Amino acid sequence: MTFVILLSLLLLIILVTGLIAVFIPHIFGSVILFNAFSFFVVLAYLMLSAPDVAFTEAVIGVISTAYFVIAVRELRKGDRG
Secondary structure, eight states: OHHHHHHHHHHHHHHHHHHHHHHOSOHHHHHHHHHHHHHHHHHHHHHTTOHHHHHHHHHHHHHHHHHHHHHHHHHHHHHHO
16 A cells, blocks of 8 residues: 555656656756656656666666756857857
């Protein structure tokens, strides 16, 4: 019973984080929330006994977040010049 409640709470957090990441007006905030979304999905995979999928999601989440941060930084450089 506790497992179902924790998983339901985690899925609600994933849903809310994803929606906020899509609708937030600040692009850097969206990138940070995407990273949080990825982290919560990793936790869900671990709770569902899928460590291989969780590891893959963690690696892809870190790499894509790094690319997004670099892209946002380059966009901001373009706005200045």
